[in-house]
Amino acid sequence: MRSQTVRLPDEDLFSLLGKEVELGRFSHSIALCFGRANIEENAxxxxxxxPAExxxxxxxxxxxxxxxxxxRLTRRQLRHLITRAQxxxxxxxxxxxxxxPTLLGDVLVLFNRATSVARLYSIAVAEAARGQGVGRALVEAAERATWVRQRAYLRLEIRRDNLASQRLFERLGYRRFGMRPAYYQDKMEALRYEKALMPALGPVATGPGVPFYEQTLDFxxxxxxxxxxxxxxxxxxxxxxxxxxxxxxxxxxIFMTSGHGGCGPFGLALAAHRRGFLAEVFVNDRGVPLIDSVRSPEKKEVMRLVHEDMLSEIERIGIPVTYATLDVETMQARFVAGAVPLVLxxxxxxxxxxxxxWVVVTGCDDSFIYVHDPYVDINNGETALDSMNMPIQPSEFRRMARYGRAGLQAVVLISRPEPSAHG
Structure with missing residues (x-):
């Protein structure tokens, strides 16, 4: 829907959010998580x-x-955001x-269904209200609303040349964690920021630094x-x-659901091996993966032949296959040790x-498993920011890491080859 997360006018953000103005009082109720604000001095x-109505x-x-x-958002889009949107x-x-009563400003936060991250998408303050602390109060209210929704992180994007915005959000506790090159229409980079709303949250556990790549096709x-x-x-x-x-x-x-086939765990393991990497497959079913996703007997037969050929090659090469579920705790330990898990x-x-x-694990800590999702839901206004390092609670991760009526579970661990004894 839009190409940037925080849509801010070109004016100095310090005046927009009220750099020098301190809130005199800001009370809120648990039920609403918002409240009233009164500026006692210089306002x-x-x-x-x-909430908008x-x-x-x-x-x-x-x-x-x-x-x-x-x-700009249209009336129809605004109505949807008020009534039905996440x-x-x-x-x-x-x-x-x-x-x-007069509208002084608004702020929009978008939520993903299953992850613990929210996105600060838009903030606007009326010209007559700038410099009064309205913007800052809206950001703080957005953070409280995000926390009430049980999201642990709030993220946003800022233009690289917007130094005032960067300083402002850093003062509000936001941490820069990456950059998107040539992100805006004029090819300016976008800096990615996030804030941990749970005080105990810290940096993600150490493991391989996983870059992001957005898939270009559905399959x-x-x-x-x-x-x-x-x-x-x-x-x-x-x-x-x-x-x-x-x-x-x-x-x-070859085939899957109603279109082109995606990738199976054995095929991914073979592709990694061909490029000189180690691969291990964990799957809880000895049958043909994902064969229940097609109805045609002819398609099922094609999938069976492809699977048997891949399995034969895996056995010949000696790629380890474990017919059992890889539990979350072991997966986290393997990640910290240097392996990168691909999870169905x-x-x-x-x-x-x-x-x-498929998603790829990028980190873990005591509260979350973090993943890159290569799919970016642009039809719902999302950007790559929404798909990067998505925090998912372990209990939720266990529920989503299975597919179909049979509850297929598959993980492929990718790691560097062992150093040669002669090298």
Whole structure:
């Protein structure tokens, strides 16, 4: 829907969010998680922060027109965000006895179904309200709303040349964790920031640094995950569409669901081996992986032949295959030791669609397992930021790491080869 996360006018963010203004009082209830704010010094406004309502549509649309020169939300989009979206849409309303209620600003936070991360997508403050602390209060209310939704991280993107924004959000406790090259229409880079809303959360556990690669076709998630794992283990590897398609051709099951086949665990292991890496397969079923995803007997037969051929090659090469579930604790330990896990999941818990999908583990700590998801849901306004280092609670991860009625579980561990005894 849009190409940037925090849509801020070009004006100095310090004036927008109120650099020098301290909130005199900000009380909130657990039920609403928002509240009232009064500025006692150097300000003339008091306001109420609450969820946006349909009655706010005209004012919200007017603020969109005034605050942004392009990439504006339409009335229809605003209505959807208020009524049906996986979002928290908050507004700051002027609240005093002498002036009619007036919209002073808004902030929009988007949520993913199954992960513990939220995205600060948009913030706008009316020109007459700038410098009063409205923007800062909206950000803080957004953080509380995110926490009430049981999300542990809030993320956003900022232009590399917007130094004021960077300083401001750093002052609010946001940590820079990456960059997206040529992200904006003018090819400016986007800096990625996040804030841990749970005080005990710290840096992700040490393991291979996994770069991000976005799949370019619906059926290349497995190939894209393997590419990310290989790049993490050997920085000389170039990630491009040619490699994506080459790995897919090597690892595909030929058919799957109603379209082209994705990649199976045995095919991914073979593709890694051909490139000089070690691979281990953990699968809880000795049958043909994902064969229940097709109905045609002819397609089932093709998938069976492909599987048997791959399995024969795996046995000849000596790639380890364990017909059992790899538990989360062991997977985390192997990651910290240097292996990169590729995990088959059901996409239903994230996208509400029942199809098999691969993700790659990028980190772990006491609270979460972090994954890169190569799929970016651009139709719902998401960017690559939403798919990177997605924090998932271990209990939720266990539920999603199985597919189909049979509960297929598959993990492929990729690691560097052992140093040669002669080298």
């Amino acid at each position: 003339t406004l008091s306001w109420l922060i609450r 349909i009655a706010d549509l005209d004012a919200l649309l007017a603020l969109e027109q005034a605050a942004f020169s392009g990439d 979002a928290e849409f908050l507004v700051a309303i002027r609240d005093d006895s002498e002036t009619p 290349t998630c497995g190939a894209s995950c393997l590419m990310m794992a290989l790049k993490a283990l050997d920085g000389r590897i170039s990630l491009d569409r040619t490699l994506e398609l080459r790995i897919w051709r090597e690892a595909t099951t 999941i059901s996409s239903y818990r994230i996208y509400a669609e029942k199809f098999p999908h």
